[in-house]
Amino acid sequence: MLKEKRAADIEKVLAKYPPERKRSAVMPLLYIAQEEYGYCSDEAIREVAEIIGCDPTEVKSIVGFYTMFYEQPVGKYVIDVCDDLPCALRGAGQFVTYCEKKLGIRAGQTTPDGKFTLNTVMCIAACDRAPVAQVNREYRYDLTEASFDRMLDELSRS
């Protein structure tokens, strides 16, 4: 149970908002749930709904609205490569194609061993460092095919 396992974190999140506005905590709580369960499972959604005192359906709609809450299990490492216009002008399109070939999957898919999910994402506010990606929300700047290979090696070992 989230409430026991992450009690201190949950309390810290709830303290940010007025006591009668617990619903404001839905997004930070979903991040905590996602850290624990890997994705926003029905169980996770029910627990978050209970903490903020609303219907699970409403929490589910929040999960569906935002791209960073996962409705399905994802790989251990989620690689989000930006291929929006500014990045695409600096080779992000070809770079994503390389990532797909290297991982043997299409963007939007997870490798069979469950290690990597590859996504293309809209602008992530680092256009001057393209091609750019985030791995589990951490920026990786100025990527090349060679640095991508090195990154995969590193992550595969960990």
Add this chain to the structure above:
Amino acid sequence: MSRFYGTKYKTMDRHVLLRDVDVPDIREYDVYVANGGYAAWKKALTTMTPDEVINVVKDSGLRGRGGAGFPAGMKWSFIPKDIFPKYVVVNGDESEAGTFKDHQIIDGNPHQLIEGVALCAYAVQANTSYIYLRGEFYEPAQTLQRAIDEAYAHGMLGKNVLGSGFDLDVHIHLGAGAYICGEETALLSSLEGQLGQPRLRPPFPAVQGLYAKPTVINNVETLANVPPIVMHGAQWYRQYGTEKSPGTKVFCVSGRVNKPGNYELPLGKYTIRELIEMAGGTIDGRPVKGVLPAGSSAPILPAPLLDTKLDYESIQAAGSILGSASFVILDDTVDIVWAARKMVRFFKHESCGKCTPCREGTYWALKLYDKILSGHGTLADVDMIGEVAGQMAGKCFCLLGEFATSPMQSTLKHFRAEYEAFIANHQGGTMNGYADELIREGVIAGPEGVIAHH
């Protein structure tokens, strides 16, 4: 600890906003204070009334840096004095394609943002502030949180700040991937734990904002301007910029240039052409085809307009908007039809679904672009794109839908011949280099069939 972001191009003797260019470790509390940090906050708390703070910001002529360019001091003066609590909400959702200035301010000079938040809160007598950062700013958020913790530890935030009797709490709230949350009322809905969809105005946030209480919403860069204004005064600030666009502005330059990055410049001093030169010129010195002054939202300005000055009025007179000043540079290697489709796809993906013209308009417009890009377009499709954009324009609930028409209408206006040539050269499913992208996006079939996307 996260790796720090930011390109360090020196464009001024002393930067006003990107002070991390001059003082690399200014993100540290001690270094910030040693370089004049929190002096404006002390000055305001000990020698100024809240109204005096509002007035100096008003006199400075500071305009909102998030996109709309609304005078910040005037916005603050709309906050009713007799309703409590009030809130200061910081818009750090920075999601416009081509915009990465707030990213550098948060990562490189976080205390100046915090000091700006504090001054704004004091000016409108708000005791709580929420800094809403896009979810992808998970790393910058850690830098900012550390800076907030330092500010609390040194008594710059919290209860009875510097013995003034004024209390202020500052919290970070992370979004989770939704461009629409940069729209201020959608941001408020998101912060309240609702779907991030815009609200009808009036009531305006100044009267009924967060939790239906009076709320100032300002962009990160806007608030980072406030400490130097309060410290040195409106006249000092007005040494930079023009009469109607005072101050300095961070220009994000991306796309087909040699040195993409953030460039802080006085408004109105330079032209677009000079900005491109500062950014190292175009790759291989190719001719510029067009420039997007505010990412995907801004109508494209074709090459003959490159001598337009970099301020709100001049860019508007040229037929576009300065907005967040995210200059995406397109050279003659860039296919305009492909670029327009990229932008339309962005808006289709980011449309929140609340209003029909935006939700359906972006959907059908993308269908038309998909048809053209995959080599099945006709001239009638080009006219239809113009028609769809025309049906959306002026009818959408918020600016997202209005902005979505910019790439369509402006590229049709300036580059219609390219659409016609594209169609003539790409018939019967010819796609040149676009096949991988179109397969990935489920537009055409790959070896494994058409990829389904939700």
